[in-house]
Amino acid sequence: MQRYDQATWSETDGDRYEPLLAEKNEQQVDVAEQTSLPDEVTRESVSLPELSEPEIARHYTRLSQMNYGIENGVFPLGSCTMKYNPKFTEDVAALADAAVHRDRSAESTQGTLEIYGRLQDYLGRIGGMDAVTLQPPAGAAGEFTGILVAKAYHEHNDEGNRNEVIVPSSAHGTNFASAALAGYDVVELPPSDDGRIDLDALEEAVGDETAALMLTNPNTLGLFERDIEEIAEIVHDAGGLLYYDGANLNALLGQARPGDMGFDIMHFNLHKTFATPHGGGGPGAGPIGVTEDLAGFLPSPQVRADDDEYELYEPEHSIGKVHGAMGNWLVLLKAYAYIERLGDDGLADTSTKAVLNANYLGSKIDLDIPFGPFHHEFVASAGDRDAADFAKRMLDYGVHPPTTKWPDIVSEALMTEPTETESRKTLDQLAAALNAVAEEDETTLSTAPSSTSARRIDQTSAARSPRLSWHALE
């Protein structure tokens, strides 16, 4: 059995933790002495750590060694799609010509705009959408943008009274939050017995007040919504729009397109499907695609090619801006490089292998998987075990555990998504870890992990008496 012993660093007597920079050397600088500005507009002093470069290099190197990334091992977090990130995309992002200021003229940044425009075009083809904006800086920002576009569309058609967005109960939490942020009442849709959309319940839920239905397909249980065409018809007949949450697009890449299924708006998670690293939780990027009817409402500016020149323009009924600039450009650039590298065949191979891997892993584990057939991810149940404890023990086997306790349709859920970049051998190790933990006693689980840089962390007291900066430790 594989084991993963994470580095722990000790510079102080007896303590296992890496001390804070501030504990190494905090320096107070008297600001007034350093500037010709009058005292009235300046602060008195600043206290920050002050260390030599080698000390800083060691500090952050050690921190990196107390951190788990995809190159340390598998990250089978369901719905998060954490796959291997190709290295060469970093070289592309580091090109000096990529680092232009956002206020440069279109004439002087034709190279940047060409890639921007080409990526818009590629994503449109991949999603089956007529127009794409790259401005939203994350998936949830894409959801928010998409719902704002839907809102502007309805208002434009004198249907501004539509004030509800329908969201299946198993959907990502961001769907609910983004719809609420855009000012909508959220109507929760319970699932059918087979984990999919209940058409009767949907018929019941839609009406004159429906602005949109937000749907993930395959859904968070990994199940394809086979009735998607009927779903689209029901929503459209009621005058609503169908929104595609792209979080699970990795499972469909090159196999089916949201636009062909009847979706009107979709977002792409470039940091998931298109393998751009999102270290520590970001940055990502969340472009949205829309049908022709909605293109005029997209954020401003958009990029288009006019003869041989690329130019910026404002769509006719634009909602304005959702990011201070043009979105997370470096992430866009990396995703573009990834798409160019793979092409049609590689993109289709991605979903093929992602689905193969999930099904293979599912076949190798002894846990109950209540719903199927699944695509790129499945939700297993830890049974009478606490899924959170189950996950902690998996850390001792050198693997990152699945997403736990969600969606709550499955009790003690372990939502597992291996992705296409894991080898058969890695999947065997992951299955062995899941199976081994399932056999262990509860005490072992509840006291795990033991081989990591920190043992089980008390998250309750962290929330009860928050200490959020080094000043709170003084």
Place this chain on the structure above:
Amino acid sequence: MTQQTQMTQNSQNASSERRSEGNPFTPHTEADVEAMLDAIGAESVEELFDIPPSVQFEGSFGIESASEQTVVQDISATLAQNEQLTEFLGRGQYDHYVPSLVDNLSLRSEFLTSYTQYQPEIAQGFLQALFEYQSMLVELTGLGVANCSMYDAATALGEAALLADRVRETSGSQVLVSDLVREERLSVLENYLAGADMTVETYPTVNGATDAATLAEHVTDETVMVYVENPTAIGSIQEELSAAGDVADEHDAAFCLGSDPVALALLEEPAAVGADIVVGDASVLGLSPAYGMGLGLFACREDYLRQVPGRLVGVSEDASDNRAYTLTLQTREQHIRRERATSNICTNQAWVALRTAIHIAWLGATGLVDLAAECVELSRDLAADLDEIDGVTAPVYDRHHFREFLAETRQDAEQVAADLESAGFAVHAVDDHRIQVCITDANRPERDEFVAAVEEVVA
């Protein structure tokens, strides 16, 4: 055929064979696929897809795959079409030298390829780095809480207004911002507020800065938040911050200050002037101008804690009683509270925050204050030199400036900007006869040539 040509052809054949199999990042051999299908009990991979035939995609995207080398060369050549201009541009995005250490450390794969720290026991490194980032911002703002990364300054401003609306006790739905705030930020703010039925109004500035008496004429009991930038989008340093804060207080409006980590090292401490919230773009340290990609800075008073948007890292102990870090107060967040969450932000700018923290650590207290002082001196000296040119007045407003300032030109400003672009320099045209000029350590080497070019252009 020479041996070399033969080898090249062979390697091309070999790579095209690999490509035709699809994907260089999927590690499966044919034998693996067979064995895996056997284990599943399926005949083919196609059988695993549960997609109705009517929506199956049979077409092509028309995207050709290419070798890694070709992709890098193509992108490199495409980006090289950008004109090589020395940028004297600012207005919220600034170019400071990013030390080599930042790339070297942040590109370590354990950082770059990690994920949100849902399992803190194997993510202590990133959590500690984010905790240190939060701590640095707490020090710079003097406020009790800093979250660990939002998208950019504009979206952080939107979140600030929503926070103000949640914490303010009396009713009212208007946000008041200075007329110097750039329109992109205003537009983002309006989009954030539309869903909450809130509106944005601007108040006039006097001689390029907030005048407390003028502000007082515009604040009402409907005002939820007063937003002031220091320095402003035109680089002017505010002199009536405390007075502006008092005006906000009198009307029970939250006082929100826009700034950045470099300016915060030198200018009045937000907490000392009564700021309740600070927003801004922190990527000014850690990231080169990446076409506006940013890192939203967000700090606020401690008593707003339970209403703060975004991720927070806190300290706790592990089972061995050692200090340990964890994401905390997650009940505010969308994955738990859904439509009642304080924000919809999920994926954020954590890796940029790591870079910013490393950059601040590299500078240290002395280096950061020096850099800030340099921003004052460089812009003052450049303005003085431009002012000596016949047909140019700089700065337009007789105040202290930080990094940038307005200059008035006798000629049409758009034309001046266009002519400067032909001469190799990018500046921002503000209106008919005013351009905006920004100088930092990054474009300092070209400042004399820039002055000469301006002289030539306006002659």
